[in-house]
Amino acid sequence: MNEIEIEFLTRNKIDFDICADLNGSKMTKYAKLWMENNNKKFAYNAFPCNKNSSHTIKNSKGQCVMCNSARISFQMREHEEGYIYIAGTLWGGKIKIGATTNYEKREKYLNENKGYGFHADWKILAAIKVDEMGLRERQIQIKLEKYREYGLHYYRGKELKKSNEAFRCNYEKAIDIFHELSREHKFHLKIFETNLSKYDFLNLVKDEQIL
Structure with missing residues (x-):
């Protein structure tokens, strides 16, 4: 590990134990598989990127994190232990599938700055503790893909953002998938809202949505 790599990893608070030495090689399929099996999230001494x-x-x-440090937080979140949650808004008539390390703070955050999607009545309905929250979040969202509502707006500070984590379906359809994931992997599922009829929204596939 050279001085530049040590400085970069230290500055970005990346533990050396989750890094692998590629010995100047490119990121091959074999290298990716080895890293996954050995819980290595980053590789140093890799074949240089095209830009620098x-x-x-x-x-x-195989993406250069030195060119784009935002990839670091994405990589860490992908395999970090945390919670996948279902949130619902009665005003908006939709649910949200998201990931967080603290679902109590997330509920407060969803209702700040005019609210996520400009709805400020979001409630966390259920949460499931998982091993890799980025991966598990994506698995659940894929199963609800036909109900996804793209381009929902929200404010992060003063900046207007877009998100694709809202779904035009009811709570029951989402919680059934959570139960399935919980049984399959023996994850602990916490249910905060037991009344399914309270969030019994229409299940609208994309072509039927009025956006």
């Missing part, structure tokens, strides 16, 4: 010959640190997908 001193950039030799990559994530497990």
Whole structure:
């Protein structure tokens, strides 16, 4: 590990134990598989990226994190232990599937700055503790893909953002998937809202949505 790599990893608070030495090689399929099996999230001493010959640190997908440090937080979140949650808004008639390390703070955050999607009555209905929250979040969202509502707006500070984590379906359809995931992997499921009829929204596939 050279001085540039040590400085970058230290500055970004990346534990050396989750890094692998690629010995100047490219990120091959074999290298990616080895990293996954050995819980390595980043590789140093990798074949330099095309933009800068001193950039030799990559994530497990082979992307240069020195060119774009935002990839670091995404990589860490992908395999971090945390919670996948279902939130619902009665005003908006939709649910949200998201991931967080603290679902209590997330409920407060969803209702700040005019609210997520400009609805400020979001409630966390259920949460499931998982091993890899980025991965599990994506697995659940894929199963609800036909109900997804793209381009929901919200404010992060003063900046207007777009999100694709809202779904035009009812609570029952989402909680059934959570139960399935919980049984399959023996995850602990917490249910805060037991009245399914309270969030019994219409299940609208994309072509039927009025956006």
